[in-house]
Amino acid sequence: MRALATILITLLLVASAMSVELFRYRGAARDGGTLEYVFETDCQDVPKTVSQQRAADIAADFMTTFYHAQIGALETQEFRTQPAPFWLVCFSDTIKGPLRQMFFVVLLPDGRVVEPRIVRQM
Numbered sequence: 001m002r003a004l005a006t007i008l009i010t011l012l013l014v015a016s017a018m019s020v021e022l023f024r025y026r027g028a029a030r031d032g033g034t035l036e037y038v039f040e041t042d043c044q045d046v047p048k049t050v051s052q053q054r055a056a057d058i059a060a061d062f063m064t065t066f067y068h069a070q071i072g073a074l075e076t077q078e079f080r081t082q083p084a085p086f087w088l089v090c091f092s093d094t095i096k097g098p099l100r101q102m103f104f105v106v107l108l109p110d111g112r113v114v115e116p117r118i119v120r121q122m
Contacts, residue, residue: 018042022086022114023106029120037116039106044084048109052077052087059089059105062113067103069093075102085109 019042029035050058060071072092079087087107106114
């Protein structure tokens with residue numbers, strides 16, 4: 001049993017060592033603290049198969065379900081090539097009034113969403 005646990009831990013460490021951090025940002029938590037969103041992937045050689053418009057559409061759909069927020073204005077959208085290729089899409093929350101927060105969505109070049117790992121900070 002101990003050997004199996006050691007093997008599983010080793011595999012998890014190797015898998016996490018192969019992932020690449022694409023993007024990170026801090027956002028406000030509802031309780032007044034902060035949340036850090038870390039977008040990582042282990043997919044580095046993905047062909048670019050979605051257009052800029054399709055990437056924006058996928059990001060808008062993800063934003064409403066993941067962040068539970070209404071779609072505000074599409075502020076920026078860019079295709080980055082480092083550290084691995086990805087789409088970075090940014091929305092604002094201006095639908096409810098003045099800008100309070102930005103929301104980021106990261107997509108792989110083929111349109112797959114990179115769901116962030118959330119780190120809570122007090």
